[in-house]
Amino acid sequence: EIVMTQSPATLSVSPGERATLSCRASQSFSSTLAWYQQKPGQAPRLLIYGASTRATGIPARFSGSGSGTEFTLTISSLQSEDFAVYYCQHYNHWPYTFGQGTKLEVK
Amino acid sequence: EVQLVESGGGLVNPGGSLRLSCAASGLTFSNAWMSWVRQAPGKGLEWVGRIKSKADGGTADYAAPVKGRFTISRDDSKNTLYLQMNSLRTEDTAVYYCTTFAPGYGWFWGQGTLVTVSS
Numbered sequence: 001e002i003v004m005t006q007s008p009a010t011l012s013v014s015p016g017e018r019a020t021l022s023c024r025a026s027q028s029f030s031s032t033l034a035w036y037q038q039k040p041g042q043a044p045r046l047l048i049y050g051a052s053t054r055a056t057g058i059p060a061r062f063s064g065s066g067s068g069t070e071f072t073l074t075i076s077s078l079q080s081e082d083f084a085v086y087y088c089q090h091y092n093h094w095p096y097t098f099g100q101g102t103k104l105e106v107k
Numbered sequence: 108e109v110q111l112v113e114s115g116g117g118l119v120n121p122g123g124s125l126r127l128s129c130a131a132s133g134l135t136f137s138n139a140w141m142s143w144v145r146q147a148p149g150k151g152l153e154w155v156g157r158i159k160s161k162a163d164g165g166t167a168d169y170a171a172p173v174k175g176r177f178t179i180s181r182d183d184s185k186n187t188l189y190l191q192m193n194s195l196r197t198e199d200t201a202v203y204y205c206t207t208f209a210p211g212y213g214w215f216w217g218q219g220t221l222v223t224v225s226s
Contacts (some may be wrong), residue, residue, distance in 0.1 A: 034214055043204060044152065049213035056212065087152055091208065094153075094168045096142075098152040 002027045002090050006099035012107040013078055021073040021102045023088035028068045032092040035064055035073045038101075039084045047086075048073065078104075109133040109215040111205050116220030123195050127220060129188040129205030134215075136186040137161065140208065143179060143190050145201035146219075155179075155190065155203070173199075195224045 003026040013019045021034070031051040036044035046055040048064035051071060061076040075082055083106055088099040115127040129141070140163070141157035144222040156169040158179045178191040188205050202219040209215060 043216045043218050046213050046216070049208075053213070089152070091214075094157065095170055096154050096157075097155070101151050 001095050002029070002092065002097055004088055004090055004097050004099035006086075006088055006102045008102060009026045009100070010103045010105060012105050014107045015078050017065055017078055017107075019078055021074040021075075021086055021088075021104070022096075023066075023071040023073070023099050025071070025090060029090060029092040030067055032090055033064075033066070033071050034091065035062075035090045036087045036089065037082075037084045038087065044087065052093060075104075109130055109209060111207070111211070111215060111217035113203060113205055113217045113220040114219045116203065116222045118223045118225065119195055120226050121195060121197055121224055123224075124191070125195065125222060127192070128171040129190075129217060131186045131188065131205075134209060136181075137174070137183040141179075141181060141188045142206050142215075143188075144204045144206055145199075146204070147198070147201040150201075153190070153201075158188070161223070164211070194223070195206045195222075197224050 005024045007022045033051045035048040038044045047058050047062050052064045063074045067071050085101045085103050087101050110132045112130045119125050140158050142157040145155050146152050154170050155177045158167040176194045180189045183200050200223050203220050204219045206216045
């Protein structure tokens with residue numbers, strides 16, 4: 001099973017600044033990685049799939065990168081609606097697994 | 108547009124059973140590999156299991172915590188995915204989501220249905 005480790009657990013950033021979230025895999029794979037945003041009481045919202053492809057309707061300030069064991073989600077200029085919990089997920093082979101989440105909070 | 112709508116959640120006693128459904132539209136359901144994911148209150152996301160399309164064998168895979176207790180099935184004539192949950196434990200309390208991957212679009216999720224296991 002691939003273990004996905006996200007860092008940091010909590011990230012405090014001011015609106016307008018850049019946020020960089022990391023996701024490390026215990027085994028290498030190419031691009032079968034997704035990023036989600038989740039707000040309280042809501043289902044996860046897909047942001048990125050294929051490691052770097054933005055999902056439909058996702059603003060350009062969200063970008064994904066990486067391959068192998070290191071992946072990154074970057075939010076270029078934080079808006080108020082971006083403060084939430086973010087999860088990475090691999091879907092390279094079963095069992096698929098999620099990271100434990102990074103909470104992005106207002107500094 | 109792909110839509111996934113879960114139903115069937117509710118309150119059940121420990122040791123009891125419950126069957127969840129996920130009605131799908133906007134996709135060729137018979138070709139889709141479908142999955143269940145759950146989220147316990149205040150916790151992260153956890154895969155429950157997945158089922159392949161019949162063309163790809165129709166078999167299901169399960170996460171270790173539910174193997175032997177949960178069964179995933181599908182009715183392609185009704186565009187519906189099922190999760191039969193037996194021998195429920197308090198730790199199975201969670202919101203259960205169905206989800207599927209569509210090439211070129213990514214992962215689609217339903218809004219979830221809450222299962223509470225409590226006496």
